[in-house]
Amino acid sequence: MIDFGLLVSMIVGFGIPALVARWWPLSSYDERVGFLDIAIGPAFAALAVGRLTALALDDPSSIGSISDMLIIRSGVEFWPGVATATAVLVAGAQRDGIPPVARLADLAPLAMIGYAGYESACVFRDGCFGPHSAIGLSPPGVDATMLPIGWFMAIAVAAGAVGVRRLARAGAAPAILAGAAAVTVAGVRAVASIWLPHVGEGLTRQHVTSIGVSVAAAALVAGLFLVSRHSTIR
Amino acid sequence: MPETDSARRPFAPRNLVLTVVVIVGALWVGFGALRQPALPDFEAAGEPAPLPAEGLFPSVSRSEFEQILVGQRGQPVVVNVWASWCAPCRTEMPLLQEAADTYAGRAVVLGIASNDDPQVAQQFLTDLGLTYPNVFDLSGEIRVALGLTVYPTTYVFGPDGAVRARVNGGISEQRLAGLIEDALQ
Numbered sequence: 577m578i579d580f581g582l583l584v585s586m587i588v589g590f591g592i593p594a595l596v597a598r599w600w601p602l603s604s605y606d607e608r609v610g611f612l613d614i615a616i617g618p619a620f621a622a623l624a625v626g627r628l629t630a631l632a633l634d635d636p637s638s639i640g641s642i643s644d645m646l647i648i649r650s651g652v653e654f655w656p657g658v659a660t661a662t663a664v665l666v667a668g669a670q671r672d673g674i675p676p677v678a679r680l681a682d683l684a685p686l687a688m689i690g691y692a693g694y695e696s697a698c699v700f701r702d703g704c705f706g707p708h709s710a711i712g713l714s715p716p717g718v719d720a721t722m723l724p725i726g727w728f729m730a731i732a733v734a735a736g737a738v739g740v741r742r743l744a745r746a747g748a749a750p751a752i753l754a755g756a757a758a759v760t761v762a763g764v765r766a767v768a769s770i771w772l773p774h775v776g777e778g779l780t781r782q783h784v785t786s787i788g789v790s791v792a793a794a795a796l797v798a799g800l801f802l803v804s805r806h807s808t809i810r
Numbered sequence: 811m812p813e814t815d816s817a818r819r820p821f822a823p824r825n826l827v828l829t830v831v832v833i834v835g836a837l838w839v840g841f842g843a844l845r846q847p848a849l850p851d852f853e854a855a856g857e858p859a860p861l862p863a864e865g866l867f868p869s870v871s872r873s874e875f876e877q878i879l880v881g882q883r884g885q886p887v888v889v890n891v892w893a894s895w896c897a898p899c900r901t902e903m904p905l906l907q908e909a910a911d912t913y914a915g916r917a918v919v920l921g922i923a924s925n926d927d928p929q930v931a932q933q934f935l936t937d938l939g940l941t942y943p944n945v946f947d948l949s950g951e952i953r954v955a956l957g958l959t960v961y962p963t964t965y966v967f968g969p970d971g972a973v974r975a976r977v978n979g980g981i982s983e984q985r986l987a988g989l990i991e992d993a994l995q
Contacts, residue, residue: 587832587833591832591833595830598826634904635897635901701982702985708995715985715988717975717977718975719995772984775908775909775986775990776911
């Protein structure tokens, strides 16, 4: 059974940044290279690793069965996927003789727009469930109206992308740009997880990992910022 | 060979139109996917019967299944139809166990193995360590009554016994929690 919701989300997640790239050109690539040319490889590597990680954690016996791995709808682990995409991009940058952090910083705003696009399509998946609210959506089978938390995530991440883009134009260091992007996405996911319905007590795996990544990335950005200030003062 | 205009400019009008067409097509497919599967014309009737005791895995007829549902009136019942050969079923059943534990006393999770071998299905439950109630649809009449089209399928019955929702295929944690919480309101 094909997960049409995920398929639609992926198409929107690639399509919107491909359009935005028209106004936000990438400086670390040849101008003839389009966003989709750049993004497809790392994204599919991320999907593969994120999927395998989810299976390893939730259903290890499915690993090895291609049909099970492709068909089962048990999700993709987000941060292992992001780490994989980052590793692929770093390898590509080294091959092209470009500082890896500079390339990550160059791609960060468009990647954030892509993630915002993915979340904006939450209505096609099960990602729009939020707290009960007087305004919002009524998912199938639910009488109450629920706040479409995925749309708020999309708006927050898109606003973060604009902020990172502005920081880049203001001449911020590439490491700070990449770190700011990670802090924004992880922070939004961590905060949104508070309102996402879940079964059982305690925090979900998504919630815990997003908190961990946001704290680590924030510490990294703060450290880099302090070092750069110290260097400037001296 | 000279480069074409579109090769030099990745976002030439032709590529832009293609991107827009792809997005519109995706939205169209997506809205089709949003349609909720039809709820079955099914209403349980009969004398109330209890859930099977823990560790038991009885074969039941349609009328016995309906009696079990009648016996649970007053609280939501999540009915999950599964089979041991169905990989998505295996993936979601630990989630259903967690839901059964979390909502114990407020909602019920009831599994129905169908189109399967009883011994294999029993072993499947044992291997996964599942303790929520499960029954076996030996004749297949329960899955016919519920209008089953795909494995797994999850139905949510409200406290009044009416079918409130149906989820074809694997169910996500968010959706399961959302449906149960809403049925508890």
